[in-house]
Amino acid sequence: MMLDKSSNWGRWGQDDERGALNLLTPEVVMAAAGCVREGRVLSLSLPIRGATSSPAPTTVPHLRGRPLPQHFMSVDGGDYAAGTRAIGAGLKMADDALVVTPHGTTTHMDALCHMWSGDRLYNGHSADRVRSYGxxxxxxxxxxxxxxxxxxxxxxxxxxxxxxxxxxxxxxDDLRACLDEAGIELRPGDVAVLRTGWPLVWKNDGPDAYWAGQPGLSADGGRWLAARDVCMVACDNAAIGGLNEHQLADETLTDDLHMIFLWRHGVYLAEMLWLEELTGEGRADFLFIAAPLDIEGGTASPINPIAVL
Structure with a gap:
């Protein structure tokens, strides 16, 4: 697949593997901290409810057919170890084991190696380096x-x-209207957080309604954001873009949002956020914090995004 003219390949050097996160210079981070006006903190994450410890298929939004998180505790019938351990006089300790496949099952952040075309990852790195070990x-x-x-x-x-x-x-047009209503401009290095409200469908109407398809960002909307140098796009749906009833995107490779963002522009994606508390705050800008786990060669990581108001 050929790159179109809009691309960040080579922008931060031939060896670059961080993509648009290079936009987060100390000056940009300090300016972002200026959004903190109240000091209140909100989590933007869905809960992880392991399929072995609770009725996750009926309580947590996820894509059908994806392996759900497996959460084991050493104090009940889901023991993964030999039970609780005594660690001192009268003291006991419970351990956890957690197995998570992030894509489509929990709030997560996609790495730039998650999707590509042909034999090249973002910035021209060889896809031959993607193997079962990372x-x-x-x-x-x-x-x-x-x-x-x-x-x-x-x-x-x-x-x-x-x-x-x-x-x-x-x-x-929708994105511009949101900015106009808020009276703010999008700046290089911003995280664009999109609320569709779709997780409410799971909560109010059930899994079948949630799986009937999903609203999301259009390809033109994605190009509009990429052209404004966002470092990440985060959304409360499962794939940033829309999905059909088969939980697949209908776009061609040219219009596929993962290709536009991850592959062409090095813009990271965060999916399956919970934004219902944030929407009630009436705040259009805030300090956004998310730290992926340091998984060597990982295609994604669970995250707990934080909004500091």
Whole structure:
């Protein structure tokens, strides 16, 4: 697949593996900290409820068919060890084991090695370095913590609905309207946080309605954000873009949002956020913090995104 003219390949050097996170200079981070006006902190993460310890298939949004988190405790019938351990006089200790496949099952951050075309990853790195033991280039371990200004594009609230419709796609006009209403501009290094409200469908109507498809960002909307030098796009749906009833994207490779962001522009993606508390705050900008686990060669990592108001 050929790159189009809009690309960040080579922008930060031939060896670059961090992509748009290079935009987060000390000056940009300090400016982002200026968004903290109240000092209150909100988590933007869905809970991890292991399939072995609770009825996760009916309580936690996820993509159908994806392996759910497996959470084992050493104090009940789900023991993974030989029970509790005595560690002193009258003291006992419980241990945990957690197995997570992030994509489509929990709040997570995609690495730049998650998707590519042909034989090249982002920035021209060889895809031959992606193996079962991890990616030798562009893994999530290359990202590091994200501390940036978050900008909320609350498209559902803009349209006056609890959540967008299954076939709705967020385009540049919607994004501009959100900024105009808030009276702010998007700056290089910002994290664009998109609210569709779709997790409410799982909560109110059940898994089948959630799996009937999903609203999301359009390809033109994605190009609009990439052109404005965001470092990350985060959304409360499962794939940033929309999904059909088969939980697949309908776009061609040219318009596929993972290709636009991860492969062409080195813009990271965070998916399956919970934004329902944030939308009630009436804040369009805030300090956004997310730290992926340092998984060597990982294609993604669970995260607990934080909004500091």
């Amino acid at each position: 990616a030798g280039r562009c893994g999530i371990d290359k990202a590091g913590p994200v501390v940036a200004r978050g900008v909320l594009f609350d498209v559902a609230r803009l349209k006056g609905v609890p959540h967008l419709g299954v076939d709705d796609r967020i385009g540049p």
